[in-house]
Ligand code: ADP
């Protein structure tokens with residue numbers, strides 16, 4: 195007997211008809227003789243709607259109360275799916291994140307799973323029940339409800355698969371697999387049969403939100419066999435595993451991330467210690483910095499630019515304004531009309547010319563590059579937000595057509 199974890203996202207359980215369809219998929223898997231744990235997200239746009247409700251009342255609500263509110267979406271889904279499965283005549287139990295034993299740290303709204311106390315789940319599985327677990331939520335050491343960050347239900351599913359040594363973790367969603375680019379942005383995007391953990395992790399981190407990046411990180415760490423597939427159509431999906439044939443494809447995919455802002459300190463004296471002062475202050479306030487660029491200016495000065503996610507923009511700006519006089523900077527500049535477009539592929543390690551090909555595509559599309567950053571398996575460029583869609587399509591065409 196195998197243990198299979200199946201996760202269904204918001205659009206997969208958006209209405210009664212979809213919930214009944216999911217119940218069918220789950221019970222078919224169970225009827226084949228498997229133990230089944232199901233993780234579900236909040237229905238459709240529920241999480242966004244709850245955020246909008248909170249903003250009407252208090253845009254500065256504490257993260258603790260936001261978690262209390264947002265976790266309610268998943269609780270609705272587990273009960274409805276369990277009712278659908280009861281209707282089909284199968285034994286089922288719905289469990290909240292804390293009933294399922296998700297213990298997290300106390301970083302409200304972006305907490306990390308510390309451990310899963312899985313006795314209750316194992317007891318229910320032992321009695322032959324299908325278990326429906328609320329994704330995205332857990333409990334901290336003060337017994338407060340926490341959430342894992344937007345898109346976090348994928349991570350709930352992989353964490354359960356790892357903790358209970360499941361044979362397979364299936365992520366059912368509204369596309370039939372991982373594509374070479376977001377199929378909603380790039381019409382020529384192609385479905386991948388397989389992708390390595392490392393490549394998927396980069397793509398997810400660089401904006402391919404088909405998977406929560408932490409779910410991929412965890413799948414790699416615990417060697418969870420993961421599959422992304424459609425909840426709407428019965429089609430083969432994409433396998434995510436340790437190594438795949440690197441030779442076959444130079445580039446595995448293209449991603450874009452609009453959740454970025456660029457900040458610059460203009461005209462600081464060109465002397466040692468300036469970058470340390472700036473970035474250590476940002477780090478002490480837990481602000482993650484992504485691409486960094488330093489350029490030599492006039493009269494023995496330099497400019498330092500870097501990117502952060504938009505939610506950290508104001509805090510980073512405040513820090514720079516505070517440092518401006520100490521550092522002797524001429525100006526602080528901030529721009530959030532930017533987008534980061536990246537190519538990812540393990541094949542680029544052994545093939546020179548990937549960067550040149552990417553920049554050629556951007557040049558031909560008349561897209562100006564503001565910043566560049568590279569690692570062994572990815573190249574990212576920062577460009578104007580208005581060019582984002584044009585750029586991702588041009589780069590995709592250059593590599594995949
Ligand atoms: P769920 O609600 O099931 O978690 P998400 O909306 O989080 O679904 O993720 C699915 C979406 O991810 C797709 O509808 C698609 O637009 C988007 N997406 C972004 N990049 C990719 C990619 N490379 N391959 C497939 N889908 C992608």
Ligand code: ASP
Pocket residue numbers: 203204235236241242267329330343344345346347348
């Ligand atoms: N409902 C949460 C969200 O919308 C978690 C998830 O969907 O994975 O972000």
Ligand code: MG
Pocket residue numbers: 203345348403404405406
């Ligand atoms: Mg998702």
